Amino acid sequence: MHHKAIIIGTGPAGLTAAIYLARANLSPLVIEGIQPGGQLTTTTEVDNFPGFPDGIMGPELMENMRNQALRFGANIVSGRVAGVDLSKRPFTLTLEDGGVLTADSVIISTGASAKKLGITGENENIGRGVSTCATCDGFFFRNKKIIVIGGGDTAMEEAQFLTRFASEVRVVHRRNELKASKIMQDHARGNQKVAWSLDRTPLEVISGPLGVTGLKVLNNATGEEEVLEADGIFLAIGHTPNTGFLGGQLPTDELGYLKVIPGTSQTTIPGVFACGDVQDRIYRQAITSAGSGCMAALDCERFLTEQVHREAVVQI
Template identity: 50%
Template sequence: MTQETEHVQCLIIGSGPAGYTAAIYAARADLKPVMYTGIVPGGQLTQTTDVDNFPGYPNGIMGPEMMEDFRKQAERFGTDIRFGYVTKVDFSTQPHQVVVDESKTITADTVIIATGASAKWLGLESEQKYNGFGVSACAVCDGFFFKGQDVAIVGAGDTAAEEATYLAKLCKTVHMLVRRDEFRASKAMQHRVLNTPNIIIHYNSETKEILGDGKNVTGVRIVNNVNSEEKTIPVTGFFVAIGHNPNTEIFKGWLDMDETGYLITKPDSTQTNIEGVFACGDAQDKLWRQAVTAAGTGCIAALESERYLAAKEHQPVKSVIA
């Protein structure tokens, strides 16, 4: 059976703040973007509850509702949003070739990658049960909700140390659970943690279970992996800071990426090493990972796509930067 083929000017792979913002700008520039949402339309924010730090929502908004707003705005300008998962790419020719759901080939003049990243979790049943109800993988996103309360954070790297010190400014006590007898964080970050009086460090500690009352987190049960001693720490928030995995596996061998899989773009640009392929959001941002920064790079990716196409066709740029 012959595989179906379709050609588009601008293909956006992935949704979420980066993908939807890219779609809004690309559609307004008359690039007639086609978006494939991926397995989780809307990305990580659809798995969160309150979002209080995105401009324009003075009373806060639920993550899934916010992504629905983004989707509607992208559709209003003409974005063709489709549910589907990219299973293969071929960036060796122009136009680029992308296979969706192993059944349809899309050829695209420009490709915007907004596949995001997924937080690493401990793998506990209780962790998923209370995800969004006291359990979080983003202290900057959710720390405010635990102001004046006791919380725990698991991790030993720079991200965990940075998030622990951030939480310490808001929370009464931060219990930092380190699985070994030392940090993996840089010396500077270690000193910052050790010099913060309301951070209590629990070395050689494994999380056994996150406790709750059926609705919200009430504590965490940990075990010392040296002497097997167990204890329960009362907390209302539990933060996981053991890293993220960028959703970029499919681009290996085609696009430059660092040792952890984050796509590498040119300085002050979303342009990858392949002409006409742009990367935005958490797939290329391992530092900030915020909805608003993802949206910003999505905007840049669309504007750069437009300029790339205009230069190829010797046409004036249509969009107005406001």
């Protein structure tokens, strides 16, 4: 089946793009992917999305955006894109169930997945004290003890940020040396609220009826296990952009994020756009994702309008 525009992914970026394209009477097809609604569906309360002074639950926010897109005529379907052919227009998308779709334009909003440790209690406590976003959830840990797991610049930055709220932020890293740049290390080490548990391997997230209570670690130097008390655990070991299905057809930066022309959502292939966390290695916020989804929709609409004009000139 052929469509003027197909949006891959239904996080804040994809659904915002769907709202704008649907309002432009372009009837976009939105393919939900493996996590309909994106990472916000695993978040409890969202306090920093404008327009909700009392906050809103992450799943509810995404359901509202989904219903808004449907209201204007977007078509949202379950499924996952297994591969694409972007070498010629119309573009071809192959679904995991064997279905084949074609499109004049494609918006990629597949997000980035936070890297996890794969330890016991980790997944079960996402939203119950385990978080992958300091700026999203730090506010909820006022005067509490927090653990940040990681040794790179992101971990140092998040540890520093979380000291605004927590009574103590303990950095846990499996090596005795940090990967972070010297200036980031110096800033973190100079903060009296930051404590250190280096050369320790995380083994298990400890929790009770109300959520996280600590982190079991292996002291690599002594071989002994110990439990570090904490009310919250923040994973700061990086993100992986969800671009595998593209087969390397679009250029990425050294971390795997899709490259776009600065100031736009346009990739190197005309008619293919990227928005949200799949192309954002810096901010990774719901509001910035939604904003980039709006950009992608407007860029896409402009591209399709220009295509119609070019075809009309050729026919004359």
